[in-house]
Amino acid sequence: MTDVLRRGRASLAFGFFAQGVAFALLVTRIPAIQDRYGVSDALLPAFLAAVPILAGVGSVATERLVKRIPPSRLLRWSQPVVLLALLGVGAGERMVELGIALAAFGLAVGVLDASMNMLGVSLQRSYGRSIMLGFHAVYSLGGIVGASLAWAGAHWDLALVVSYLPVVVVLLPAALVGSRWYVDGAGGGAGSGEAAEGKGLVGFGVLLPLCLVMTFAYIGDSTVSNWSAKYLQDVLGSSEQLATVPYNVYMVTTLLGRAIGDFGVRRLGAVVVVRIGALVAAVGFAVVAGAPGAWVGMLGFTLLGLGLCVLVPQTFAAAGRLAAEKYGPGASDAAIARINVFNYVGFLIGSPLVGALGDVWNYRGAMLVPMVLVLVTLVYARSFAAQPDRYGDLHERPRTADVGRGSNGL
Numbered sequence: 001m002t003d004v005l006r007r008g009r010a011s012l013a014f015g016f017f018a019q020g021v022a023f024a025l026l027v028t029r030i031p032a033i034q035d036r037y038g039v040s041d042a043l044l045p046a047f048l049a050a051v052p053i054l055a056g057v058g059s060v061a062t063e064r065l066v067k068r069i070p071p072s073r074l075l076r077w078s079q080p081v082v083l084l085a086l087l088g089v090g091a092g093e094r095m096v097e098l099g100i101a102l103a104a105f106g107l108a109v110g111v112l113d114a115s116m117n118m119l120g121v122s123l124q125r126s127y128g129r130s131i132m133l134g135f136h137a138v139y140s141l142g143g144i145v146g147a148s149l150a151w152a153g154a155h156w157d158l159a160l161v162v163s164y165l166p167v168v169v170v171l172l173p174a175a176l177v178g179s180r181w182y183v184d185g186a187g188g189g190a191g192s193g194e195a196a197e198g199k200g201l202v203g204f205g206v207l208l209p210l211c212l213v214m215t216f217a218y219i220g221d222s223t224v225s226n227w228s229a230k231y232l233q234d235v236l237g238s239s240e241q242l243a244t245v246p247y248n249v250y251m252v253t254t255l256l257g258r259a260i261g262d263f264g265v266r267r268l269g270a271v272v273v274v275r276i277g278a279l280v281a282a283v284g285f286a287v288v289a290g291a292p293g294a295w296v297g298m299l300g301f302t303l304l305g306l307g308l309c310v311l312v313p314q315t316f317a318a319a320g321r322l323a324a325e326k327y328g329p330g331a332s333d334a335a336i337a338r339i340n341v342f343n344y345v346g347f348l349i350g351s352p353l354v355g356a357l358g359d360v361w362n363y364r365g366a367m368l369v370p371m372v373l374v375l376v377t378l379v380y381a382r383s384f385a386a387q388p389d390r391y392g393d394l395h396e397r398p399r400t401a402d403v404g405r406g407s408n409g410l
Helices: 002-027 030-037 044-065 071-091 095-127 132-155 160-181 192-198 204-235 245-268 270-290 294-308 311-327 329-360 363-384
Strands: 183-185 403-406
Touching: 002 030, 002 071, 002 095, 002 132, 002 160, 002 183, 030 044, 030 095, 030 160, 044 071, 044 095, 044 329, 071 095, 071 160, 071 183, 095 132, 095 183, 095 311, 095 329, 132 160, 132 245, 132 311, 204 245, 204 270, 204 294, 204 311, 204 329, 204 363, 245 270, 245 294, 245 311, 270 294, 270 311, 270 363, 294 311, 311 329, 311 363, 329 363
Parallel strands: none
Antiparallel strands: 183 403
């Protein structure tokens, strides 16, 4: 059983890595995509918004699908669709082809994100200790690799299909092979949802605090992703080259924070780690807003990476645990699918919110809004607490019954 769990953990970690690479390759080559298809500046926001909107639709659909299909199987087939859709974005020639490829990418990403985190939470339950931050650390590593490959493609002026094809050729078969060892937990598998549905599936009222935390975390994340370069250059007077650094620093510190985050959760508990993360992120936004120059602004973005990085993985873990405690293990997957929708809600709100406030007020003041929202997380930190189990501690112990069959029949 230990070998099954270890193989399941390693294969799922590779799935997180592949998704990090694919998503970074898409979002970091948006200017090249715009040039290839002749997408106007006025039309570009509609294309960009379509991806998270359709991803939300895919996540909602996953909540229904897991009643009949194991999350492992959904992940096994959604990941190739994401990779092939990425290749379609690079290989198309007409705007309609771009629309179809982005639609497929968005829907598949929603299914992939939800099912990936379902498997991560169920594995964490089986391990009996925090491992979710490790999965998201690997995702961050994939994002760094993908962004680096995108930089190389842009530097050498490679066609999009030339940049994307080798990545897909490597990742697609590796992901399919690795998917043989995915492990469904007690909350996964066909039919697991019906038992929970009979008791009243987890409602948004129960999950509302965690939904808000997820939204606020992604508002903060999208603020860094979309506005760090502009802020450093236009507000803090940096050079164009230096303005590209904050997001890279943010990605690296996100990776580092998540790499050590599980250890912090095991020693201090999720509530303390979430509170520390929220406070560090708020200080980061405050430093950015008040920075007298570019290097102090860089320090603020560094703090943001260290603070925000723990919130999302812990929100997924808390949602799965809360649903399992109140409604039984069968409700865990549905709760994670619902929480995942607010990933995209925060992404859609964050960038326009900061942009609008920057235009009507100023960008320094705009940075204080995500700071306040992140601080609201402190109010809801108790939602991340595990309930004492029958052994009297706050961490679930591994139970053989929690581990279902892997998608290869293990």
